Amino acid sequence: METFTLVSHALCPYVQRAAIVAAEKGLAVDRITIDLADKPGWFTALSPTGKVPMLLAGDAALFESAAIAEYLDEVAPGSLLPADPAERARHRAWIEFASGTLADIGGLYAAPDPEAFASKRAGLRARLARIDEAIAGPWFGGDAFGLVDAAFAPVFRYLDAFERRADLFLAAGYPRIAAWRRALAARPSVREAVAPDYPQRLASFLDHRGSWLSALIREARR
Numbered sequence: 119m120e121t122f123t124l125v126s127h128a129l130c131p132y133v134q135r136a137a138i139v140a141a142e143k144g145l146a147v148d149r150i151t152i153d154l155a156d157k158p159g160w161f162t163a164l165s166p167t168g169k170v171p172m173l174l175a176g177d178a179a180l181f182e183s184a185a186i187a188e189y190l191d192e193v194a195p196g197s198l199l200p201a202d203p204a205e206r207a208r209h210r211a212w213i214e215f216a217s218g219t220l221a222d223i224g225g226l227y228a229a230p231d232p233e234a235f236a237s238k239r240a241g242l243r244a245r246l247a248r249i250d251e252a253i254a255g256p257w258f259g260g261d262a263f264g265l266v267d268a269a270f271a272p273v274f275r276y277l278d279a280f281e282r283r284a285d286l287f288l289a290a291g292y293p294r295i296a297a298w299r300r301a302l303a304a305r306p307s308v309r310e311a312v313a314p315d316y317p318q319r320l321a322s323f324l325d326h327r328g329s330w331l332s333a334l335i336r337e338a339r340r
């Protein structure tokens with residue numbers, strides 16, 4: 119069987135997508151964690167973007183999480199995308215939407231003041247409203263776990279972490295999301311996509327961000 123190496127970073131949500139898909143497809147993947155502040159020369163030589171995840175598969179060095187996820191899906195039996203071409207296109211589009219949602223979350227945890235935070239929060243909630251309308255349940259596309267579920271799981275891991283630490287309720291009022299994120303949080307592939315020390319690492323990252331969210335979390339701890 120082919121050996122796969124996933125070039126990773128402990129907190130990267132895009133790396134989680136690849137790890138979830140590999141686990142769902144029963145593929146064993148070794149991980150190498152790199153320091154994104156001091157990228158190794160072999161990595162920058164191989165990666166056109168300099169971003170993780172990168173998947174080393176035989177002679178190939180694959181980049182971009184969506185491409186890696188589809189590759190892992192294709193090399194093992196079964197498919198995490200629907201069979202119908204229009205449905206496949208729709209699922210790919212929602213994976214892109216999940217990437218935009220991760221970018222919005224990045225904007226939220228980086229927002230320096232209450233005004234910027236409120237504007238990012240409103241943008242994120244507008245996205246969540248659209249997602250809520252699109253979920254078939256119990257998984258995004260219905261009865262089968264798919265690539266869209268893998269793409270969104272890290273979104274809700276962030277929201278779970280933020281909401282545990284501060285009084286935020288970012289996805290309040292979206293019933294389908296509430297059920298979906300509970301199912302995602304309980305899925306073994308999702309749980310095991312991060313290391314056991316992930317919560318502490320994320321907490322430390324948020325603490326040191328110096329953003330409005332860092333202040334809200336500090337306030338909630340008082």
Ligand SMILES: N[C@@H](CCC(=O)N[C@@H](CS)C(=O)NCC(=O)O)C(=O)O
Pocket residue numbers: 127129130131132133154168169170171181182183184217
């Ligand atoms: N579009 C990329 C995004 C990956 C990404 O943003 N990775 C971040 C870490 S989460 C990264 O490697 N950043 C390092 C850099 O930009 O220098 C994907 O889906 O794989």
